[in-house]
Amino acid sequence: MVLAAGKVVCITGASRGIGRACAIEFSKQGAAGLILHYFGDTDTTREVHELQEAIESSSQTGTLSIPGDIGEPATSQHIVEEGVKKFGRIDVLVSNAGICPFSEFLTMPHAVWERTRQVNLDGSFYIVQAAASQMKNQVPQGGSIVAISSISALVGGELQCHYTPTKAGILSLMQSCAVALGKYNIRANAILPGTIATDINKEDLADEAKRQYMVNRTALGRLGAPDDIAGPVVFLSSDLAKYITGASLLVDGGLFVNLQ
Incomplete structure (x- = not known):
């Protein structure tokens, strides 16, 4: 069974990490089109163009890349409008874009709090609202929304207040x-990754002692990779999960349950 056959998928923060892995997996699973959002600086522009070339050279999936600051409401509207203009509809949204500039709580500049909230939470709200409006109005109606939350939704972190x-x-x-x-046949679910080795925690995990500590905390004895998240995202987006909505799926290698 090809899980994403014929589907048009929109992914925010698609140039690297989890977003990139999701794009690759959706293309392998037969997606008809990928709307790839990226920030738009030099690095992410290069990365998303390399991703497009890799996908289009190895599959029948069409791609469209759209830059923009996800923390700005107009960006989400632009993503949806351009995506629909090219592909006609949006079947799946993966709201993935996020940042985590580690910072001490008591000395944290308010600008760090503001920017983190703008990108992570405001950006998620804007893109979910824009994509869901399209899913409601298209024929046939409906779609699947998967938002990338975190194990950090359930537990605390000293530098993550x-x-x-x-x-x-x-x-x-x-x-x-x-x-x-739900009344519009739109499902909404969350994925909660554990410690996944991506650019968001690259500096933190550069400390070998910290890295080994996090490895030892997992039941499976390894950190997660972006493609460990991509599979569950595709599953929740597919018809195999057609009666799953409002759910949260913890994908952490056994980190959360490993108390001792």
């Missing part, structure tokens, strides 16, 4: 959206 509330907010957003959007 600005980050964890945004991820808890994303989890709550999906629960309420499941209720609000």
